[in-house]
Amino acid sequence: MVHGGAAGHGWGAYWFVAVALFASTVSPYEVFFFSSGGVEERWGSADLANARSSVLVGFPVGGFLALSLVATAAVVFHPEGVTLDSLAQVAHPVVLAFGGVGLAVAALAFFAVTFGAALETGLSAAYAAAQYFGWQWGKWVRPREAARFHSVLLVSVLLGVLMLLTTVDPIQLTEYMLVLSAVVLPLTYLPILIVANDRTYLGDRVNGRLVNLLGSVFLLVIVVASVAAIPLAVATGMGR
Template sequence: MKKVFAVTLGILTAIGGFIDVGDFVASSQAGARFGMSLAWVLVLGVLGICVYSEMAGRVTAISNLAVFDLIRERLGPRVALVNLVAAFLVTLITLGAELGGVALALELASGVYYLLWVPVAGFVLWIALWRLKFETLERVFGLAGLTLVVFLVALPHLHPQWSSLWQQASQPVPSGSENWNTYGYFAVSLFASAMTPYEVFFFSSGGVEEKWGPDELPVMRANVFVGFPLGGLLSLGIMATAAALFHPLDAQVNSVGQAALPVAVGLGRVGLIVVILGIFAATFGAALENGLSAGYTVAQYFGWQWGKRVAPRAAARFHFVVLLAIVIGVLVLFTTIDPVQLTEFMLVFNAVILPLTYLPILVVANDREYLGDHVNGWFTNLLATIFLVILVIVSIAAIPLMIVTGMGG
């Protein structure tokens, strides 16, 4: 019974923890502009994150090593350093975007301008990382993020034309005035929102923090193969509500308030309270994960003591990097860049570094020295190789598409 509870809790946490500001922005923008015709990209991205998270989780459970340990061991110090700089910068931008999402959720709740919330959010974020236990952080915000199921609840109340949603989903081509370039640009963003690299940095480092061993493999797999797809379903719900409300009106989405609007229209004030809480929890949870990931990547590259198991004084360099990352995230927002635009940027740069993150995982997952009998089977390797090709294509296409479309136009 206790085991069932633990597994269920883990799955629920994985569902709620799946969504972040990138999913909000990418899914609602794509839904508004293309209806459900980009839904397949989300499905593909969720499959990709499942395949690679399972590998990363397996490597962690068997060898006790996290993703950036692998990156340095497999790519050597020089290439890994380039990788580290890229991953660290992208994590900083992502942290800034998530903090922006937190501040925007607080603005929707209070009516107070979001920039005034940014330093408050940054400070509370740091306190949470400084004081709270790892399990508490993961559980509280993962479970609170589950409230985003409200998008799925709101969908029937918007009385969508189910047949046209289905028709859009089954015809993966740009509709109306849209062209292939913008379609490609949003496909890249959506794919990156599902496979954001910090998710595996955090997932594998969390495995080390929670001292996974071979016995935890089934639980880890349940989290990945049940939790992540259900998390992806929430993302589809966000896309579908935008497709139901905005797409028929030819209106685009360029703010977090608009992304929440379908829930207010469908469910009224109660729904609105729940969705604002959900956005807050999901973005705050993701900000925590990015703050930690900033520390994880640097500490794992250099071999420093890291993690929340030890007192901060025993991991001074790790905690300093985390603190620095939060300060930089706050400063990025103080440039008054629109957090939604920052999120769009963040997704593009996450797309660029995808292969750098995932290739070393695939290589190590085939190494018997690390995994013994737990190395990849042929089917996993086939899927992972197909995804690696997709990752490379997405990575190469990301910046040209961003420039050609002027960030989606």
């Protein structure tokens, strides 16, 4: 997400981009997806090591890759005042650096992340709807036994495909969705922090003082991002 007019708005545009990027890393749908998946796959104490490795290794690697994309865009596109509006433009620096091999790797990466995101968001919508209305749910449950769950999943993916066939700008739509995600983040994160201190659910696995302190600081950051999201979007014209 790079806007050629960001410099014209000063720091406000950059703060908007920061809030949007922050919202993309802790989107509410991820909570529905991973918590429901954990219940479905019956995660237990033995899975804590895997969960910790995902947080301590996977998150930093993902953050580094995201930062690399932003840095590359700043070096390659920003000096030219270029606004990115297609995946082909995103892949351009990779092609310049690595040629055909880089293009092949970029194409494979684009397929992996878009396909994975479609599955995650579709399943998240199905999990949320089924659990709210009390339907049978689960990706391993046969469609005949959880018809409404699988229907929501299928319809969600199809709606996404149909949206791409319209004249709606997918990048701009994503930006609007990130703003809305930032607004509702406290409503997603606060219950997690509360449950993480409930011995009825977690027994001796509840948060310690240090983790609670870090969690409270993170909650404060989330609240600030939530409050600032819409004013920044309006004041900067969605960062443009």
